[in-house]
């Protein structure tokens with residue numbers, strides 16, 4: 626299942642069963658701006674150099690959340706305790722879907738650059754607007770209201 630897949634719309638996707646990633650948010654108890662954990666994708670992978678979320682292909686028998694957890698462990702070396710809020714499917718229009726598993730954490734844990742990752746960081750919504758975001762994550766922040774200032 627970890628293979629390139631061409632969907633009905635002619636896109637080339639990684640993983641025949643869809644993909645999934647974890648988007649983690651930290652909301653400061655003092656009322657400050659929420660921060661989001663992002664990963665800069667290694668230059669060797671698809672959309673290399675862009676900032677997105679740890680994630681990858683769903684394997685047979687895996688839920689989107691299970692796949693997202695496995696990929697996060699592989700890529701940034703840690704999966705913190707979190708409270709899942711919701712799962713946002715992003716259908717590509719050709720029968721393939723990427724699932725964003727959205728959750729809150731109680732602290733800004735450190736991420737590591739283990740695999741296919743050049744850097745990690747915590748960003749407010751305002752800060753991430755000026756990053757070279759992965760297209761799927763940019764769409765997510767444009768289409769949802771998950772805290773912080775609205776996108777321009």
Ligand SMILES: [Zn+2]
Pocket residue numbers: 632633634635636637638717718719720721
């Ligand atoms: Zn597609």
